[in-house]
Amino acid sequence: TQLLxxxxxxxxxxxxxxxxxxxxxxxxxxxLQWYRQEPGEGPVLLVTVVTGGEVKKLKxxxxxxxxxxxxSSLHITAAQxxxxxxxxxxxxxxxxxxxQLTFGKGTKLSVIP
Amino acid sequence: NAGVTxxxxxxxxxxxxxxxxxxxxxxxxxYMYWYRQDPGMGLKLIYYSVGAGITDKGEVPNGYNVSRxxxxxxxxxxxxxAPSQTSVYFCASSYSQGSGNQPQHFGDGxxxxxx
Numbered sequence: 001t002q003l004l005x006x007x008x009x010x011x012x013x014x015x016x017x018x019x020x021x022x023x024x025x026x027x028x029x030x031x032l033q034w035y036r037q038e039p040g041e042g043p044v045l046l047v048t049v050v051t052g053g054e055v056k057k058l059k060x061x062x063x064x065x066x067x068x069x070x071x072s073s074l075h076i077t078a079a080q081x082x083x084x085x086x087x088x089x090x091x092x093x094x095x096x097x098x099x100q101l102t103f104g105k106g107t108k109l110s111v112i113p
Numbered sequence: 114n115a116g117v118t119x120x121x122x123x124x125x126x127x128x129x130x131x132x133x134x135x136x137x138x139x140x141x142x143x144y145m146y147w148y149r150q151d152p153g154m155g156l157k158l159i160y161y162s163v164g165a166g167i168t169d170k171g172e173v174p175n176g177y178n179v180s181r182x183x184x185x186x187x188x189x190x191x192x193x194x195a196p197s198q199t200s201v202y203f204c205a206s207s208y209s210q211g212s213g214n215q216p217q218h219f220g221d222g223x224x225x226x227x228x
Contacts, residue, residue: 009153031214042117042203042219043156050214088155100171101217103148105155 003027004091004104012110016078021107023089024071030092032065032072033101037086079111115139119204119220126194126227134189134223136204144207145187146171146217147179149200156203162187194227201225 005024013019023032031050035043047056049065049072056063060083062075076083086108090101120135138145143164148156158171162181176198178190187206191198201224205217 033216041221042205043217044219045216048214048216090156100158100161103156105153 004089004102006087006089006104006107008107009105010108010110012112013079015080015111015113018075018077019079019109020073020075021087021109022071022073023091023104025091026070027091027093028069030069032069032092033090034063034072034074035088035090037088037106038084043086043088076109079109081111081113084109084111117204117206117218117220119202119223121223122221123224124226126191126225128194128196128227130194131190131192132194134191134202134204134225136187136189136220137185138187138204138206138218139185140206140208140218141184142206142208142218143184144209144215145181146205146207147177147187147189148203148205149173150203150222151200159189159202191225196227199225199227 007022033048034046037043047063052067052069054065060077064073086106088106090103092101117138146161147159150156157173159177160179162168165181165184168179168181181187201222203219203222205219207215207217
């Protein structure tokens, strides 16, 4: 089983603050995805990163894939209450018959107005 | 524009009962998945399917069965419900997964309690 460790597990911040959440593994992934999940709903894809060192931006969210493709980070600038939710990273391994994403346990973010 | 639809949304079962969780998608995706999500534990893959007639075990398949007779439907069967199967179950689909670049589209989940 390929493990993905996410930190922190919980994060509560004031509106307007910046934050970073991390996703780390000892394994190399061919790609890594970030999802956001709101209460009572399924996860929704935010971004996929594929190339080591890749940086992608989605409005106030910045995603980075580590050079060795073992880790990733999500940085949110000027957090807003609408950013509240569970952030999940998921890594994909290539290989014969491998069609599985491995999910981390998630970071539960609360942004207080 | 339904996407992935799961039924029922909530269910309470007694130990030893059986039930089928339904999942259907209208995006013509070949790949479909069943996950369970326990508090603080992320998503664990139960079973997946790469096309009609083809299914395979994921990380936690014990106590579950699946079938894939059509592209659209991927039901999950619990034969003898146990308290350890209390969880939120998510069905997902994707166009393909060969490169890992395709998003998985999730339903809104079925919340199942076994008492």
